[in-house]
Amino acid sequence: MTEQAIQIIARGPRIEAEAAAARIDETPGADTLTYSILEEDEDHDVWRIDAFPTSDEERDATLEALKAFPELRVTTEVLADADWLAMALSGLPPVRAGRFFIYGAHDRGLAPPSTVNLRIEAGAAFGTGHHGTTVGCLIAYDRLLKRKSFRRVLDVGCGTGVLAIAASKTGANVAVGTDIDRVSVRIANENAKLNRSQARFVHAWGLNDTKVRAKAPYDLVFANILAPPLVFLSQDIKMALKPGGLAILSGLLRTQERRVLAAYTSKGFRLVRRLHRDAWATLVVQRP
Structure with a gap:
């Protein structure tokens, strides 16, 4: 340290x-x-x-x-000795991403009745909904929901759990989130309780962990992580999906799109949609 x-x-x-x-x-x-x-x-x-x-x-x-x-x-x-996280969050406004409205405790009175409202407290975990990658994932998911539903969803690198909780609140019977960080898993499970969601989060070091494989195959996989692990996990994500299943990939810069997409197309995936927000990219790909 x-x-x-x-x-x-x-x-x-x-x-x-x-x-x-x-x-x-x-x-x-x-x-x-x-x-x-x-x-x-x-x-x-x-x-x-x-x-x-x-x-x-x-x-x-x-x-x-x-x-x-x-x-x-x-x-x-x-940085001075202060609660920087609390100070930062106090200035973050709510976020609207498609049908989803993400807010913290400081904005609990602003949630509209016509949206899927997600109260997300970050603590020491990534994913308040303000980052371009998280918003990109939610917008991509919102657009997919207009055509079909997803009963079994996996969130790889769950952070605060916002993506799996969003899936649980929109029809997923199984919504599993994993993270290599135990603190994030704890925070995600706390957020699930706050939202009265059936999403469950587990500490796992890969998609071959028995806690992940027990609920496979999945209809949809979220992977909002970094470009290198997205590439590394391309085969594992393929095997976690059912044939025809979809993956929403983010955590990558626009400059990293080609590299990540090449890893997935080499495994037989086809590109369904790409979204850009600021410098960040979100890719929706489908297993053959």
Whole structure:
């Protein structure tokens, strides 16, 4: 662990920021880093990367990766001893994604009666619904629901559990979420109770875990993770799906689409739809 909590900020043109984010994903020591990328100033083409290393290795690897992009202005700030997560969440507005409305405790009175309302408390887990990848997954799922229903759903890398809970609230009899992080699993199960959802979340190190295989094959698999594990898990996701089943893949930048899609088409998947939100991409693919 680093002695002090720090934040690494990099600002610059979109093409440089996206390339830097892709480099971070592929850099040993920074491949598990928590970071975000967003557009800060549309008129001046300024994009921003915010990275939050939790170890000296992550910090050094991230700074080294960013050095390859001289057009990015990189700064490092020490975070004061404060409840940054609570402060950040207090300023996050609710999110509307298709039929879904995602909100936190601070906005519990704003949920409209005409939407599928999901109260999601993040704690230390990823997935409040504000990130472009989470929104992309929910919009893709909303569009699929207009044509068919999904009775058995798996959420790989569940984070807060928002995707499996959304599936459970829209007709899935089985909604299973997995994560390699035990804290995320605990938070996801707490969110399921908050939403009176039948979604269940388990700690698992892969799709071959008996807790995952017990409910297979699935009609739909969510995988909102990073590009490298999406590629690595392509065969396992195929085997977890029933023939003709669909997968919603996200957590990848637009610059990583080709690489991820190639891994799935090589396994026989066909592309059904792609969605873009800011720098992020969501792919819907179908098992043959």
